[in-house]
Amino acid sequence: MERIELVGHxxxxxxxxxxxxLIGALDExxxxxxxxxxxxxxxxxLNDLHKSYTGRxxxxxxxxxxxxxxxxxxxxxxxxxxxxxxxxxxNNVLGQALLTKRMGKKRIIAETGAGQHxxxxxxxxxxxxxxxxxxxxxxxxxxQSLNVARxxxxxxxxxxxxxxxxxxxxxxxxxMRDWVTNVSTTHYLLGTVAGPHPFPTMVRDFHRIIGVEARxxxxxxxxxxxxxxxxxxxxxxxxIGIFHPFIDDAGVRxxxxxxxxxxxxxxxxxxxxxxxxxxxxHGTRSYLxxxxxGQTIESHSISAGLDYPGVGxxxxxxxxxxxxxxxxxxDDQAMHAFSLLSKSEGIIPAIETAHALAGALQVGNELxxxxxxLINLSGRGDKxxxxxxxxxxxxx
Amino acid sequence: xxxxxxxxxxxxxxxxxxxxxxxxxxxxxPTLEGSKELIRALIDGGVDIVxxxxxxxxxxxxxxxIQEAAEIAxxxxxxxxxxxxxxxxxSVPSLVMSYWNPIERYGVKNFTEALASAGGVGVIxxxxxxxxxxxxxxxxxxxxxxxxYVVAPSTDDSRLAKxxxxxxxxxxxxxxxxxxxxxxxLSDNASELVARLRKVTDLPIAVGLGVSTAEQAASxxxxxxxxxxxxxxxxxxxxxxxxxxxxxSVTLLARELSEGVRQGRVG
Numbered sequence: 001m002e003r004i005e006l007v008g009h010x011x012x013x014x015x016x017x018x019x020x021x022l023i024g025a026l027d028e029x030x031x032x033x034x035x036x037x038x039x040x041x042x043x044x045x046l047n048d049l050h051k052s053y054t055g056r057x058x059x060x061x062x063x064x065x066x067x068x069x070x071x072x073x074x075x076x077x078x079x080x081x082x083x084x085x086x087x088x089x090x091n092n093v094l095g096q097a098l099l100t101k102r103m104g105k106k107r108i109i110a111e112t113g114a115g116q117h118x119x120x121x122x123x124x125x126x127x128x129x130x131x132x133x134x135x136x137x138x139x140x141x142x143x144q145s146l147n148v149a150r151x152x153x154x155x156x157x158x159x160x161x162x163x164x165x166x167x168x169x170x171x172x173x174x175x176m177r178d179w180v181t182n183v184s185t186t187h188y189l190l191g192t193v194a195g196p197h198p199f200p201t202m203v204r205d206f207h208r209i210i211g212v213e214a215r216x217x218x219x220x221x222x223x224x225x226x227x228x229x230x231x232x233x234x235x236x237x238x239x240i241g242i243f244h245p246f247i248d249d250a251g252v253r254x255x256x257x258x259x260x261x262x263x264x265x266x267x268x269x270x271x272x273x274x275x276x277x278x279x280x281x282h283g284t285r286s287y288l289x290x291x292x293x294g295q296t297i298e299s300h301s302i303s304a305g306l307d308y309p310g311v312g313x314x315x316x317x318x319x320x321x322x323x324x325x326x327x328x329x330x331d332d333q334a335m336h337a338f339s340l341l342s343k344s345e346g347i348i349p350a351i352e353t354a355h356a357l358a359g360a361l362q363v364g365n366e367l368x369x370x371x372x373x374l375i376n377l378s379g380r381g382d383k384x385x386x387x388x389x390x391x392x393x394x395x396x
Numbered sequence: 397x398x399x400x401x402x403x404x405x406x407x408x409x410x411x412x413x414x415x416x417x418x419x420x421x422x423x424x425x426p427t428l429e430g431s432k433e434l435i436r437a438l439i440d441g442g443v444d445i446v447x448x449x450x451x452x453x454x455x456x457x458x459x460x461x462i463q464e465a466a467e468i469a470x471x472x473x474x475x476x477x478x479x480x481x482x483x484x485x486x487s488v489p490s491l492v493m494s495y496w497n498p499i500e501r502y503g504v505k506n507f508t509e510a511l512a513s514a515g516g517v518g519v520i521x522x523x524x525x526x527x528x529x530x531x532x533x534x535x536x537x538x539x540x541x542x543x544x545y546v547v548a549p550s551t552d553d554s555r556l557a558k559x560x561x562x563x564x565x566x567x568x569x570x571x572x573x574x575x576x577x578x579x580x581x582l583s584d585n586a587s588e589l590v591a592r593l594r595k596v597t598d599l600p601i602a603v604g605l606g607v608s609t610a611e612q613a614a615s616x617x618x619x620x621x622x623x624x625x626x627x628x629x630x631x632x633x634x635x636x637x638x639x640x641x642x643x644x645s646v647t648l649l650a651r652e653l654s655e656g657v658r659q660g661r662v663g
Contacts, residue, residue, distance in 0.1 A: 015528050017496050019457050020559060021548035021573055023525065163463060169454065176456040181574040183550060280497040281454065283523075293475035294501030295453040 008197030011320060013313035016196040018176075018283045025183045030198040032099050037205065042098065049094050050209065053127070054084045057213045060221065061377075065344035066357075070364025073371040076226065077347070078214045078242060080378050087350065087379030088210060088238045089120040089191060095206035097124035100187040107131040107186040111175045113140055113168035113234070114305030114352065115147025116379055117191030122156035124189075132156040135174045137167035140304050147383050165298040168308045172282050192235025193312035196283030200312050207241025214374055215245050222372055228253040228363055231376040232355040233326065234270065234306035236315045238378035243324060253325065256315060257359035259301035260328030270299035271328035272311040273319050286313040302331040302387065305352040305379075333358040335391050338381065350379030351387060402489050402517055402542060402565045405444050406600040406621055415617035415657040417442060418602055419650060420493060420626030422449030423482040424474025425465045430639045432485045437643035438629065439488055441650020445622070446486050447520060450479045450494035457495075457522045457546075459577030461627040464634060476502045476510070484514040491518040491544065491565075496528075508535040518542025518565050526562045533562065544568050546604075549585040553592055560597035566622060567593060571605045577627045578608035587619045610656030617660025625653055 008014055016026060036042040050056040059082065063075040080088035100108055108130050112118030118134040125132030134151055138160040141148050151158050164170035172195075179188040193200045193207075211229075218226050229246050231239035233256035243254045261269035269275055276287040281296060289297040289309035301307040318324035329337075338354035340361075341347055349357060353376075360375050367373075381388065389396050400408075409416040419438040423431050435446055451469035455462065472478075476498065483490050492511060499507050499519070511519065518541050524532065526545065536543045542565030547556055550573060560567050571586035572579065586603050593601050602622025607613055608631075613623045629646050636642035 016525050017523050017528055018525065019522055019548065019570075020525070020546055020555075021550050021570060023555065024550045024552060164453065164467075173454050173456050177459075177575050180457065183573060280500055282456075285528075290497070290501065292501070294498035295470060 008201070010314045010317035013285050013316040014197055014200055015285055016283060017280045017285065018196045019180055021180050022183060022196070026196055026198065028103060029099070032103050033198055033202045036099060036102060042102070046095055046098055054090050054094065055082060056209065058082055060214065060217045063341070063345050066341055067364065069340060070361045071367065072369035073364035073367055073373050074222070075360055075364065076218060076221070076372065076374045077377040078210060078374060080210060080238065080376060081347070081349065081353070081380035085120045085123050086382060087116040087120070088207060088241060088376070089117045090123070091209055091241070092191065092203050092206040092237060093117070093120040093124045093189060096187065096189045097128050097130060100130060100189070101128060103187065105185060105187045107182070108189045109133045109135065109175050109178050109186055110189045110191060111135050111168060111171040112191065113171070113307055114303065114350070115140070115144040115151070115383060116305060118156070118158070119147050119150050119154070121189050121191070122151040122154035125156060126154045133178070134158050135161050135171040135178070137165070137171045138162050139166040140168065143304050143387065144383060169296065176282070192237040193240050193314060194235045194282060194284055194286065194310055200284065200314055203237055204240045204244060204314065207237055208244050210238065210241040210376060211243060211245035214242060218372070218374055224372070225249055225252050226372040226374040227367060228255055229374045230255050230257065230356050230359050230363060232306060232352050232378060233258050233311060233315060234308050234352065235310070236312035238376050240312060240314055242374070242376040247323060254318065254323065255359060255363060256324055256326045257329045257355045258326055259303055259306035259355060260330040261300040263330055264328045268300040269328060270301040270307050270309065272309060273315060273326040274328040278316065281310045284313050286316040287311050302334065302391070303351040303355065305350065306355065327359060329355040329358045335388070337361060338388060339392065347377070348381035349377060350381050351384045353378045400489060402445065405489055406566065409444065409621070413661045415620055415660060416444040416602070416622040417613070417650070417654050417657050418445040418447060418622050418624040419443035419629060420447040420449055420624065421629060422451050422465050422469045423479040424451060424469035424472045426468055426633060426639065427472060428474065428478055428481070431482055433639060433643055434633060434646055435482070435486055437646040438650050441647040442654030443650050444488060446488055446490040447493045447624070447626070448479060448483050448486065448490055450492055450498055452495040452498055455495060457575055459575040459627060461630050461634070462576050465630045476507065480510055480514040483511065483516045489517045491520055491542065492516055493520040493522070496521060496524045504531050504535050508539040508541055512539035512541055516541065518544055520544040520546065520568055522546045526559055529562065546570055547589070547593070549573055549589050553596070556593055557596035560593060560599065563599055566600040566602050567597060568624070569593060569601055569603045569620070571603050571607065571616070574605065576605055578631070579606035582606055582612055582615065586616060590619050610652040613653045613656030614660040617657040623653070623657050
């Protein structure tokens with residue numbers, strides 16, 4: 001298997017499909033990221049924040065009771081939910097916020113679906129003294145009202161987006177419009193491994209720490225590499241973060257779980273790789289949900305964080321070359337796994353993450369006892385209590 | 397009767413010591429037939445070149461007015477077929493203005509061939525970079541279609557030269573950093589950008605974004621070869637009670653703007 005990485009491209013995917021107005025800012029960002037990644041001072045500053053602010057390295061928890069439902073495979077959970085702000089998102093946000101300062105910009109804008117990236121961005125902005133504006137689909141501000149309040153408490157401005165489907169996709173459109181207008185003073189702190197180059201590469205680099213740590217931890221715990229690494233995939237940031245350091249380990253399967261919504265066959269889903277086709281959205285070429293005229297189709301998922309009709313271009317490439325597998329998990333399968341982890345391990349996962357846990361039940365039963373599965377527990381479920389209570393009929 | 401070429405239109409405007417007036421209208425807005433009538437109304441008012449908009453679900457370069465028009469066109473199920481039908485109805489040189497994905501989805505080869513057969517003279521692609529243009533260059537050449545890229549005040553000189561070098565017909569200069577839509581005043585960015593462009597290209601330069609009044613058209617016509625107006629027309633259509641009234645208002649504004657592009661060079 002040959003992996004060719006042209007700058008900004010993953011095979012036919014990636015690239016830059018943006019107004020010319022943004023090219024200068026993307027070049028500036030690419031240069032800042034490249035120089036920062038070679039700058040020991042920047043790395044020290046970021047590592048200090050990881051250690052003394054985020055709480056890295058995140059631990060690994062073996063889920064023994066949950067494993068009984070997963071063919072008795074060993075289930076190792078990489079606990080990104082224990083990071084400050086409750087998800088993996090903080091890894092990328094701190095990196096980009098430091099880059100913002102390095103570029104001499106004072107304002108960040110961000111999009112958010114579930115609110116996790118918005119909360120992380122607002123947090124980093126508060127920590128580093130930056131102005132922060134978060135664009136969030138109006139629909140999502142209702143589903144995730146608690147996170148809206150958190151962002152406001154942290155000093156950020158939350159702008160509800162009322163165009164299009166009023167979800168993450170439209171929040172990104174609005175953030176891009178802001179960026180085109182204010183690019184000289186503003187950094188767009190994109191929260192996933194999508195968007196124009198350098199975002200897919202840069203955001204991946206900031207999340208690689210998940211896989212780098214986990215690979216070492218699993219080796220120490222078990223004396224070998226895992227049989228499979230599992231993660232949920234919306235835009236794909238937590239998945240690429242844990243997958244990437246394993247790509248050259250040919251014996252390790254990489255499996256991403258997309259949001260199957262009501263089922264891929266129903267058309268109401270967000271399973272972009274499983275049920276989509278290649279095209280261009282939000283500045284990058286990848287798989288997306290689109291109709292025969294190239295118009296984006298609205299995605300559907302119980303999980304606001306996975307409810308996105310695109311996916312990072314590196315995932316599209318890993319899929320096409322067969323290095324990673326992608327499957328769809330329905331809302332019901334995800335909520336079953338959500339409940340199971342909560343009751344068997346005392347860990348309430350984010351509904352996004354529950355898709356990976358449902359995947360662990362599948363893959364564990366396929367591989368059986370003796371197999372070792374590493375799962376990225378990308379976020380905690382506090383923000384989802386309302387949605388889950390509603391789903392399970394628990395009166396509030 | 398054969399339509400004029402873009403070059404002929406710009407040459408005629410130059411010989412009349414004025415800028416060309418370029419009007420934008422999305423196909424399928426407010427209806428398929430309505431958009432054809434509105435384009436005729438633009439031309440009646442003196443528009444020299446028409447941009448037929450291809451509505452897209454995620455128009456990141458557009459402000460609220462064009463977003464609303466795009467949503468209406470999409471609700472009317474406007475796709476490539478309808479866009480091409482509108483192009484074929486236009487009596488002056490017409491270009492399609494489209495975000496990249498609808499073109500890629502239709503197929504670069506198929507789209508350029510179909511547009512050429514429909515009588516279109518070119519395509520404006522606001523989110524296609526020259527690096528990603530691939531077979532777009534070859535297929536537009538093969539079908540004698542003009543390629544118009546959009547440059548911005550933030551585009552540096554070396555990149556201006558590269559992008560303008562891939563343009564044909566004219567270069568689209570965005571007057572400001574931002575999205576489409578009327579502005580109360582235009583900054584000096586546009587004249588500076590055009591001056592920098594003049595050093596790297598002999599192509600005509602048309603300025604768009606934010607122009608909505610005859611006065612603004614006149615001030616842009618002082619330094620540019622073409623003045624592009626979109627949102628201001630669409631706003632009139634959104635406000636009009638019916639298509640007949642919309643056409644009247646659009647013709648009136650086009651007439652004012654057309655006087656504007658003539659006044660710019662006087663005195």
